[in-house]
Amino acid sequence: MLKMMRKTSSSGYSYCSSSSSSRRGMSYCLHSTTLVVPVHNYMASLHSQSSKPIKSQLGKLVRDPPSKPKFTTLEDALKVFDEMLHRRPLPSVVRFNQILGQLAKLKQYSAVITLNKQMVLIGIAHSACTLNIIINCYCRLNQMGFSLSVLGHFFKLGLKPDTRTFNTLINGFVLENRVAEATGLFSKMVEEGHCLPNVITFSTLIKGLCMKGNNSAAIQFLRKMEKRGCEADVVVYSTIIDSLCKDTLVVDALNLFSEMINRGIAPNVITYTSLIDGVCRLGQWKEATRILDEMVSNNIFPNVFTFSVLVDALCKEGMVVEAQSVVQMMIQRDIEPGTITYNSLMDGYCLRGEMDEARKVFDLMVRKGSMVDSRSCNVLINGYCKQKKIGEAEKIFQEMPRRELVPDTITYNTLVDSFCKAGRIRDAQRLFSKMQECGQLPNIRTYTILLHGLCSNQQLSTAIELLREMEANKLELDIVVYTVVIEGLWKAGNIESARELFYGLSTKQLQPSVRTYTVMIDGLCKGGLIVEAEKLIREMKEKGCSPDGCTYNIMIRGCIDNNEMSRAMGLIQQMVERGFSADASTVELIVDSLSQDRVDPALLPLLKNS
DNA sequence: CTAGGGTTAG
Numbered sequence: 355m356l357k358m359m360r361k362t363s364s365s366g367y368s369y370c371s372s373s374s375s376s377r378r379g380m381s382y383c384l385h386s387t388t389l390v391v392p393v394h395n396y397m398a399s400l401h402s403q404s405s406k407p408i409k410s411q412l413g414k415l416v417r418d419p420p421s422k423p424k425f426t427t428l429e430d431a432l433k434v435f436d437e438m439l440h441r442r443p444l445p446s447v448v449r450f451n452q453i454l455g456q457l458a459k460l461k462q463y464s465a466v467i468t469l470n471k472q473m474v475l476i477g478i479a480h481s482a483c484t485l486n487i488i489i490n491c492y493c494r495l496n497q498m499g500f501s502l503s504v505l506g507h508f509f510k511l512g513l514k515p516d517t518r519t520f521n522t523l524i525n526g527f528v529l530e531n532r533v534a535e536a537t538g539l540f541s542k543m544v545e546e547g548h549c550l551p552n553v554i555t556f557s558t559l560i561k562g563l564c565m566k567g568n569n570s571a572a573i574q575f576l577r578k579m580e581k582r583g584c585e586a587d588v589v590v591y592s593t594i595i596d597s598l599c600k601d602t603l604v605v606d607a608l609n610l611f612s613e614m615i616n617r618g619i620a621p622n623v624i625t626y627t628s629l630i631d632g633v634c635r636l637g638q639w640k641e642a643t644r645i646l647d648e649m650v651s652n653n654i655f656p657n658v659f660t661f662s663v664l665v666d667a668l669c670k671e672g673m674v675v676e677a678q679s680v681v682q683m684m685i686q687r688d689i690e691p692g693t694i695t696y697n698s699l700m701d702g703y704c705l706r707g708e709m710d711e712a713r714k715v716f717d718l719m720v721r722k723g724s725m726v727d728s729r730s731c732n733v734l735i736n737g738y739c740k741q742k743k744i745g746e747a748e749k750i751f752q753e754m755p756r757r758e759l760v761p762d763t764i765t766y767n768t769l770v771d772s773f774c775k776a777g778r779i780r781d782a783q784r785l786f787s788k789m790q791e792c793g794q795l796p797n798i799r800t801y802t803i804l805l806h807g808l809c810s811n812q813q814l815s816t817a818i819e820l821l822r823e824m825e826a827n828k829l830e831l832d833i834v835v836y837t838v839v840i841e842g843l844w845k846a847g848n849i850e851s852a853r854e855l856f857y858g859l860s861t862k863q864l865q866p867s868v869r870t871y872t873v874m875i876d877g878l879c880k881g882g883l884i885v886e887a888e889k890l891i892r893e894m895k896e897k898g899c900s901p902d903g904c905t906y907n908i909m910i911r912g913c914i915d916n917n918e919m920s921r922a923m924g925l926i927q928q929m930v931e932r933g934f935s936a937d938a939s940t941v942e943l944i945v946d947s948l949s950q951d952r953v954d955p956a957l958l959p960l961l962k963n964s
Numbered sequence: 965c966t967a968g969g970g971t972t973a974g
Contacts, residue, residue: 447965448965449965450965451965451966452965454965454966455965455966456965458966481965481966482966483965483966484966485966486965486966486967487965487966489966489967490967517967518967519966519967520967521967521968522966522967523967524967524968525967525968528968552967553968554967554968555967555968556968557969558967558968558969559968560968560969561968561969564969587968587969588969589968589969590968591969592969592970593968593970594969595970596969596970622969622970623970624969624970625969625970626970627970627971628970628971631970631971657970658971659970659971660970660971661971662970662971663970664971665971665972666971666972669972692971693972695971695972696972697971698971698972698973700972700973701972701973728973729972729973730972730973732973732974733972733973733974734973735973735974736973736974737973739974763974764973764974765973765974766974767974768973768974769974770974771974803974
């Protein structure tokens with residue numbers, strides 16, 4: 355990335371290092387001639403946007419009655435609404451729809467619902483548009499039940515649901531990750547409904563499939579819509595491109611990108627931002643620069659999202675100084691860093707353990723006024739916890755209500771984990787209860803954390819009790835949960851129960867992970883059960899679950915400890931062949947064995963690369 | 965007047 359920042363390319367946009375590099379690192383500027391042009395273009399395009407064509411403004415003045423509602427806050431909207439209710443004759447439903455629509459855009463969904471109820475009381479007849487807005491609000495409030503019941507009102511009122519109605523409902527299911535129901539509604543719409551799906555229908559479904567990680571199904575839908583004569587657009591392509599990038603399938607993403615360009619669909623800043631995110635995830639900074647250059651030469655300019663992606667990528671690489679410079683650059687270009695930008699920056703400092711710097715960012719957000727959100731707190735809490743400064747973390751946690759922020763599952767999980775790691779099981783349990791009292795449902799990770807805490811604090815029986823409780827409550831337990839408990843059982847020397855739980859996994863339809871096998875192998879080796887451990891290595895390979903470096907190291911150490919030197923040598927060879935290497939404690943053990951003439955010195959070269 | 969895509973944390 356440094357290279358990327360320093361690059362003085364001839365193709366339009368690039369970062370350059372300032373000659374006056376400060377102590378904390380280089381500050382970047384945009385003063386090379388190659389940069390000036392795009393930046394000016396950029397500013398110019400901003401201006402032309404804000405000073406909207408005069409013609410259309412005139413047109414609006416003529417077309418729109420003077421009473422057209424305009425507001426930016428809930429209070430204003432309520433005032434206008436109230437005034438309208440008292441006007442006689444009552445304004446048309448369209449006027450009311452405008453208010454509801456604008457409020458929905460301001461994300462005041464519950465307010466929309468409330469106002470709608472007043473409309474019903476006054477006797478204003480709904481239009482299909484009103485109902486569509488209401489459906490959308492219920493969807494956004496995760497109240498699909500109500501959304502669907504509004505669908506019934508259409509028929510009662512003699513109205514027909516339209517494509518927008520279905521699209522909104524489909525989107526509602528997608529937002530709740532209920533993709534099967536979304537596709538079900540789609541089929542219903544196509545098979546028995548009278549409204550045709552349009553590009554938005556498809557893109558909504560494609561988004562749902564992408565959310566499920568089903569990229570191939572998403573691409574199939576892309577092909578399907580084309581066959582139906584429904585042309586894909588930039589949104590459809592961007593959705594899939596983004597999903598591929600998230601799965602680091604950047605090559606596929608770039609292919610799809612070429613495809614859309616060949617079809618004359620112009621990418622926009624979102625498409626480019628997704629691609630930049632994708633290549634940054636792979637650490638391909640040069641490619642990131644290339645894409646940045648390309649977008650700018652196409653007159654598409656990075657926005658707050660694009661910059662935030664860069665800030666985040668740099669932070670994840672530990673290059674906080676460079677990230678800070680990108681933030682500086684944003685400010686220079688009048689792109690205000692947002693909460694997300696600062697949260698990424700804060701996390702960058704936390705990752706490096708620079709908590710004072712992280713705290714400065716937090717305080718800066720506070721000073722700027724209500725920029726801090728619950729995620730900011732989570733990031734900082736996590737940072738403090740990782741530095742074992744639980745007291746500081748707790749302070750941030752306790753201050754959350756004062757900032758009108760609600761701790762979420764992540765907040766609690768972070769703190770519970772931290773308490774467990776500090777051996778403060780009671781505190782962890784207390785917080786676990788508190789989160790439930792506060793209406794935050796523990797998720798599977800919360801339980802995993804607690805189980806792990808109990809196991810590593812000699813409270814195995816409580817852990818088992820909790821596990822049984824979870825099973826009884828029909829929680830969807832995953833392999834991670836069982837692996838944690840199996841590990842606890844081994845540590846407590848409860849060999850039989852560990853075996854029993856492990857061999858019983860298949861009846862629970864759970865596949866052991868590499869980690870599960872490794873935990874088992876570790877336990878078996880420590881119990882001197884080398885043969886059984888080796889059997890497990892074979893089994894995992896057969897099941898397509900390849901042992902990793904950790905598995906080999908543990909098995910090799912087990913063999914040496916149990917004086918199974920030829921087995922150990924075979925495994926060392928195998929491990930190296932598979933591209934893993936001995937870790938420090940394995941090397942130590944091997945060197946010891948060599949000095950005692952217990953192993954073949956021919957092995958020594960194999961360890962060199964570790 | 966109503967519907968779809970991009971950035972952050974455990």
